[in-house]
Amino acid sequence: xxxxxxxxxxxxxxxxxxxxxxxxxxxxxxxxxxxxxxxxxxxxxxxxxxxxxxxxxxxxxxxxxxxxxxxxxxxxxxxxxxxxxxxxxxxxxxxxxxxxxxxxxxxxxxxxxxxxxxxxxxxxxxxxxxxxxxxxxxxxxxxxxxxxxxxxxxxxxxxxxxxxxxxxxxxxxxxxxxxxxxxxxxxxxxxxxxxxxxxxx
Numbered sequence: 001x002x003x004x005x006x007x008x009x010x011x012x013x014x015x016x017x018x019x020x021x022x023x024x025x026x027x028x029x030x031x032x033x034x035x036x037x038x039x040x041x042x043x044x045x046x047x048x049x050x051x052x053x054x055x056x057x058x059x060x061x062x063x064x065x066x067x068x069x070x071x072x073x074x075x076x077x078x079x080x081x082x083x084x085x086x087x088x089x090x091x092x093x094x095x096x097x098x099x100x101x102x103x104x105x106x107x108x109x110x111x112x113x114x115x116x117x118x119x120x121x122x123x124x125x126x127x128x129x130x131x132x133x134x135x136x137x138x139x140x141x142x143x144x145x146x147x148x149x150x151x152x153x154x155x156x157x158x159x160x161x162x163x164x165x166x167x168x169x170x171x172x173x174x175x176x177x178x179x180x181x182x183x184x185x186x187x188x189x190x191x192x193x194x195x196x197x198x199x200x201x
Contacts, residue, residue, distance in 0.1 A: 027170055029131065031055040031075070031096045033107060033118055035141065035164030041085055042154025048162065049083040053108060053118060055096055059131040071130050072097040078108060080156065088153035090117075098125055105142060106166060115144040118158060120166050135167035 033053040039046060055075040063072045078094040081087040094117065098106045106128065107119025120139030128134055141161040148155035 027059045027131075029057050029059050029073075030169050031057065031073075031108075032167045032169070033120070033164060034136075034167075035118075035161055037141075037158050037161035037164075039156065039158040039160075041080075041082060041088060041151065041156045044085055046082050046085055049085075051083070052081045054079050054081075055094060055108060057096060062131055070097060070099045072109075072111075073130050075108070080151070086153070088151040088156065090156075091150045091152060096130065098128060098130055100126055105139075107142070110149060113147075115147045115149075116142055117149055117156075118143045118161060118164065120164055122166075130168070133168055133170050136165040137167070138163070138165045 031054070034051065036048055036050055037046075038048055055078040057073045057075045059073075061074050063074070065071065073096045075094045075096055078090040079087050080090070092110050094108050095111055096107070097109045097119070099119075105119045105121045106125040108117040109115065109119065110117060119142045120137070121142060122137055122139035124134075124137055125139075141164045143158045143161060145159065146157065148157050150156075
């Protein structure tokens with residue numbers, strides 16, 4: 001029993017350590033814009049096809065400009081997947097931006113021009129902070145027509161967007177640590193058996 005307790009203490013200590021490490025580190029957040037639209041990617045066109053724009057960002061990089069009426073998050077990567085055309089990565093800077101001054105809109109913009117790849121308007125975005133999970137939330141789409149954005153597969157632009165939703169998701173840290181705890185318990189039991197632990201000791 002002594003060996004089991006010692007192993008359990010060590011593993012529990014590691015779980016607590018990594019849990020604390022997780023809290024001190026910034027979290028990665030994923031923003032997803034999806035809908036149906038028409039436009040052009042490189043030399044190919046698409047008409048009323050489903051699309052998904054996925055951006056990944058570090059929550060510690062949030063730029064809070066609430067006094068000016070907006071929040072923005074520099075995205076680490078932003079990709080667009082279009083049904084039938086595949087996936088392309090934007091090669092221009094993309095920021096997920098929330099504005100209150102044009103009817104509470106949120107979505108992807110290219111600084112410093114401020115041109116919209118795609119943003120959605122919905123009053124719920126007026127209180128959203130860009131660093132927590134939300135959605136899916138539908139909204140009225142806004143984009144910059146005739147503005148080309150560089151991607152790994154050529155220039156991209158929307159001609160029309162009929163409907164779209166926005167969603168933000170954070171890693172499920174509870175499930176991660178629950179899995180770690182279960183794995184630790186199994187490991188402790190195996191080590192206990194190997195060490196010849198007895199419940200009566």
